Amino acid sequence: MRSKSLKWFWLAAALSGVAATPALAQEAVGRAANYEGVTSWPDWSGIWSPGVSAASRTTATPPKLTPEGQKMVDAFNAGKERGENLQTQAANCVPNGMPGIMRLPYPIEFTYSPGRVNILIETYSQVRRVYVDGxxxxxxxxPAFNGHSVGHWEGDTLVVETIGVNPAVSVVPGIHATENTRFVERITRTAPDHLVDEITITDPAIFAEPYVMVQNYKLEPNWEMREYVCQENNRDGADAEGRPVMDLGDPFEGLED
Incomplete structure (x- = not known):
């Protein structure tokens, strides 16, 4: 591999007219060696769609909560009964954050770099960077909306640990992330056109036991990722206290007949 890398380096240097120094040659060899590890990872290229059916975003049962967690959910439900506006800031184009960003009905794409798996998400044009360099x-x-993620490969399964999710993020209805909220994902290609992300959420003060969500993706060979700018043509607004509202009004107001 070393001699082959050097051969291509000197050829590229000769064609470009750039003087090839031993230091530059060694750097080229190092870059090639770094990518050798990347090529051994599973091929997840292509666009993956989460679909829009309930079956694509499954949870086995509602979470089992601690008394403190149950108090949060009870307060949330009581607010709904009173008619309070309890939409998340996602209605104002603030990113959903983890785990919601992986469970919205918009496609994702995986790209690889040495020591890193990048998850490109069409929603809000987001990128999650999973460091697999140890x-x-x-x-x-x-705090970050998608948190901070490291991972490792177990065979063909990518295991991802995420912490540091912004407390503004809603983990499940009525419960927001805390500094102790942790996500562990196991992402596996179970068939040529099927990818599964099993997301386990823990937070000792809120969840009485780990809570598992399952997100399924289908490979769409003919799709392309599109630009997603939430604020463009956004008709949602905010009330006097900054809470999301929905006031579509008359889209033709002010237009001549």
Whole structure:
């Protein structure tokens, strides 16, 4: 491999007219070696659609909650009964965050870099970066909508651990992420056109036991990722307190007959 990499390096240098130094040659060999690991990973190329049916986004049962978690959900449900506006800020084009970003009815795509799996998500044109270079999770992460993720391969399964999700993110209805909320995903291609993301959520103060969600994806060979700019043509608004509202009004108001 080394001699082959050097051969191509010197050929490229000769064609470009750039003087090839030993240091540059060694750098080229190092880059080639880095990508050798990438080529051994499972091929998940293509566009994966989560679908829109309830069967594509499954959960076995409602989460089993601690008394503190149940208190949060009870307060949320009581607010709904009173008619309170309890929409999340996603209605104002704020990203859904984990785990919702993986469970919306818009496609995803995987790309690989040395030491990193990138998950491109059409929703909000988001990117999740999963570091598989052996680094640990950060000890004191800055909150982020999708959190901070590290992973490793177990055969053809990508195991992803995520922490540091922004507390504004709704994990399940009525419950927001805390500094102790952790996600473990097991992403596996179970058939040529089928990918499964099993998401396990833990938070000792809220969940009495791990809560598992399953997201299914179908390969769509003829699809392309599209640009998603939520704010463009967004007809949602915010009330005086900044809460999401839905006021479509008259789309033809002000137009001449």
């Amino acid at each position: 680094r640990p999770l950060p000890e004191d992460p800055d």
